[in-house]
Amino acid sequence: MGSFNILFICTGNSSRSIMAEAIMNHLAPQRFVAYSAGSQPAGHIKPGAADCLVRNQLSTQGLRSKSWAEFTAPGAPVMDFVITVCDNAAGEVCPVWPGQPMTAHWGVEDPGHANGTEEDQAKAFWDAFMKLHRRISILLSLPMDKLDRLSLHKELQKIGQE
Numbered sequence: 032m033g034s035f036n037i038l039f040i041c042t043g044n045s046s047r048s049i050m051a052e053a054i055m056n057h058l059a060p061q062r063f064v065a066y067s068a069g070s071q072p073a074g075h076i077k078p079g080a081a082d083c084l085v086r087n088q089l090s091t092q093g094l095r096s097k098s099w100a101e102f103t104a105p106g107a108p109v110m111d112f113v114i115t116v117c118d119n120a121a122g123e124v125c126p127v128w129p130g131q132p133m134t135a136h137w138g139v140e141d142p143g144h145a146n147g148t149e150e151d152q153a154k155a156f157w158d159a160f161m162k163l164h165r166r167i168s169i170l171l172s173l174p175m176d177k178l179d180r181l182s183l184h185k186e187l188q189k190i191g192q193e
Contacts, residue, residue, distance in 0.1 A: 035111040035175075037065050038132070044069025044096045046080040046156070047116040047139050051163045053089045058164075059171050064108070068099035077143050079156040087160065099126060112187070116163065117141060133184050137166050137191035166190050 037055060041048035048067035055065035073096050084091050101107060109130035118138050128134075139162050145155030169190050178186065 034061065035063050036108045036132075037063050037112040037114065038099075038102055038110045038128075039065065039067045040069065040099060040113060040115045041067070041117040042070050043073040043143075044098075045073035045075060046077045046141065046143050047159055047163065049076050049080050049094055049096070050084060050160050051114070051116055051167065053084050053091065053094060054160075054164050054167050057089045058167060062171070066102065066108070066110075067094075068097050068102055070099055072096040072098050077156075079142060079152060082153070083156045083160045102126075103128065114187075114191075133180070133187055135184070135187040135191050137163075139163060166193070169193075 039048040039051035039055075044067055048069065052065045052067035055063050075096055076091075076094060081091055081094075084094075102110065103126045107129070110128055110132040111130070113128055113132045113134045115134075115136045116139050118136075139159050140155070142152070142155035142159040145152045170187070173183065173186055175183065
């Protein structure tokens with residue numbers, strides 16, 4: 032079993048999808064190559080997301096906010112999985128992904144919209160990070176080589192409902 036390509040999508044590609052990309056690449060570099068993108072990329076990574084990754088000793092090298100169009104262009108890596116991590120992106124009409132990847136929605140509240148003190152805002156990023164970390168860990172615990180496509184898709188969907 033080789034590695035899988037996985038794309039995490041959010042509207043702005045500035046927090047949740049970026050964190051998911053970094054978490055997956057950190058936890059399973061031999062099994063997955065993770066990417067992230069947005070339907071309307073912000074063009075920057077929110078400082079709260081970058082701080083959260085650095086605090087957890089995850090690499091931020093190469094992370095950038097980018098359009099999902101990069102992954103539908105000729106020569107783009109073919110995705111095995113496409114996961115939306117925000118409700119807005121889940122409701123948008125996504126591109127037709129080459130290779131018919133498995134898709135799922137793992138909605139996570141946008142930490143960038145948190146109000147309150149600096150501490151409240153940092154906690155919102157931490158909560159989003161932990162939820163993504165937990166869901167990715169569950170995905171990594173699945174016996175991928177023993178599940179047929181339909182069973183794997185059901186498990187992928189179920190992860191987003193916890």
